Amino acid sequence: MADEEVYRASTYAPVNIAVVKYWGKRDTTLNLPTNSSLSVTLSQDDLRTHTTASCSPTFTADSLTLNGNPQDITTPRTQACLRELRALRHALETSNPSLPKLSTMSLRLTSANNFPTAAGLASSAAGFAALVRAIADLYALPTPPEDLSRIARQGSGSACRSLFGGYVAWNTGTSPDGSDSLAHLIAPASHWPDMRALLLITNPSQKAISSTAGMQQTVATSPLFPHRAAEIVPPRMRAMEKAILSRDFDSFATLTMKESNNFHACCADTHPPIFYMNDTSRACIRVCEALNVAAGRAVCAYTFDAGPNCVVYYLQADEQVVAGSFKGLVGEGKEGWEGKGVEARAAPQ
Numbered sequence: 545m546a547d548e549e550v551y552r553a554s555t556y557a558p559v560n561i562a563v564v565k566y567w568g569k570r571d572t573t574l575n576l577p578t579n580s581s582l583s584v585t586l587s588q589d590d591l592r593t594h595t596t597a598s599c600s601p602t603f604t605a606d607s608l609t610l611n612g613n614p615q616d617i618t619t620p621r622t623q624a625c626l627r628e629l630r631a632l633r634h635a636l637e638t639s640n641p642s643l644p645k646l647s648t649m650s651l652r653l654t655s656a657n658n659f660p661t662a663a664g665l666a667s668s669a670a671g672f673a674a675l676v677r678a679i680a681d682l683y684a685l686p687t688p689p690e691d692l693s694r695i696a697r698q699g700s701g702s703a704c705r706s707l708f709g710g711y712v713a714w715n716t717g718t719s720p721d722g723s724d725s726l727a728h729l730i731a732p733a734s735h736w737p738d739m740r741a742l743l744l745i746t747n748p749s750q751k752a753i754s755s756t757a758g759m760q761q762t763v764a765t766s767p768l769f770p771h772r773a774a775e776i777v778p779p780r781m782r783a784m785e786k787a788i789l790s791r792d793f794d795s796f797a798t799l800t801m802k803e804s805n806n807f808h809a810c811c812a813d814t815h816p817p818i819f820y821m822n823d824t825s826r827a828c829i830r831v832c833e834a835l836n837v838a839a840g841r842a843v844c845a846y847t848f849d850a851g852p853n854c855v856v857y858y859l860q861a862d863e864q865v866v867a868g869s870f871k872g873l874v875g876e877g878k879e880g881w882e883g884k885g886v887e888a889r890a891a892p893q
C-alpha cells in the first residue's frame with residue numbers, strides 16, 4: 545500500500561433526548577454519573593452529526609473541525625476517546641501484523657451538525673458518538689456498541705446513549721473505573737413505531753451555562769439534589785422502562801413531565817440558581833397541560849434539557865391535536881432554526 549494512502553470512514557450519529565435526566569457526576573474525569581438515565585433517540589434525518597475520520601502516514605498532527613471551524617482536539621475528554629480507540633486498534637494490529645498500522649497515524653476528523661450547537665439539543669451527545677463510531681469504523685474495530693458507549697461516555701456523558709437507536713438506558717454503574725457505566729438498548733424504535741417528537745425551538749443560541757459546569761454546581765450546592773439521585777430517579781428508571789416496554793403512553797408522558805420538572809427544580813435549587821427555561825418554554829408547558837386536560841388523558845409530554853428548547857413527545861394518532869398547537873409560540877414549518885418549530889420523528893437509525 546502506498547505511503548500516501550488515506551484511510552477514511554464516515555458515519556452519522558443521532559441526537560438523543562432524555563426522559564430520565566443525567567445531571568451530576570460522581571467522577572468528573574471519567575464522566576461517571578450520580579444517577580442512571582434513559583433517552584429516546586431522534587431520527588437522523590432530522591438531527592444528527594456527520595463525521596468523517598481519516599488517517600494517513602502523511603498527516604502530521606491530529607485535527608478536528610466542526611462545521612468547518614477548527615476545534616481544540618487536546619482536551620482531556622477527546623484525548624481519552626482517541627487513546628482508547630487507538631489502543632483497541634493497536635491490539636488488532638498486534639494480533640494481525642498484516643494490517644496497516646493506522647494506530648500510529650495522525651487522525652483528521654471532520655464533523656458537521658445539521659442543528660444548532662450547544663443550544664440544549666444534545667449536540668455533544670451526537671458529536672462524541674459520531675466521533676467514536678467514525679474512528680471505530682476507520683479502525684475496523686469489532687467492538688460492540690455497549691463497549692463503544694464506555695468510550696463515548698468519556699467524551700460527553702450523554703454521548704453513550706447516542707450509539708443506539710430507539711430507547712436507551714445508561715446505568716450509573718458502581719465500579720470506580722467506570723467499566724460498568726454503560727448504555728444499553730431498552731427497545732428499538734420499531735417497538736413503538738407511532739411515537740413522535742416535536743422540537744420547539746424557543747431560542748437557537750448557545751446556552752449561558754454549560755451542562756458540565758451547571759451539573760457540578762448543582763451537586764455542590766443543591767440540598768434537593770441528593771434526594772433526587774437517591775430517592776426519585778431509581779424508581780423512575782424502573783417505571784419508565786416498564787412504560788416503554790408496555791407502550792403505556794399515559795405513564796410515559798406523566799413520568800417524562802415530572803422528570804423534567806424535577807430536574808429544573810434542582811437547577812433552580814442550585815446556588816446561585818440556574819434557569820434554562822424562558823417565558824416561551826413555560827408557555828409550551830401550559831399548552832401541553834391544557835391539551836392533556838382538554839383530552840382527559842395524556843396526549844403529549846414536554847421535556848427540557850439544559851436549554852430553553854422544548855421537546856414534546858406524542859403519538860401519531862394525536863398528531864392533529866398536538867402538532868398544530870404551538871404555532872403561535874414558535875412559528876411553524878421546518879424552515880431553519882430561527883425561532884421555528886421543527887418536527888423530528890423519534891425513530892431508529
Ligand code: 2P0
Binds near residue numbers: 565567848
Ligand atoms: C441528559 N443533559 O440526560 C441531560 C439532561 C442535560 C440535561 O446529558 O459534562 O453534555 O459532557 O458529560 O452529556 C447534558 O450533559 O455533559 C445532559 P458532560 P452532557 O441528556
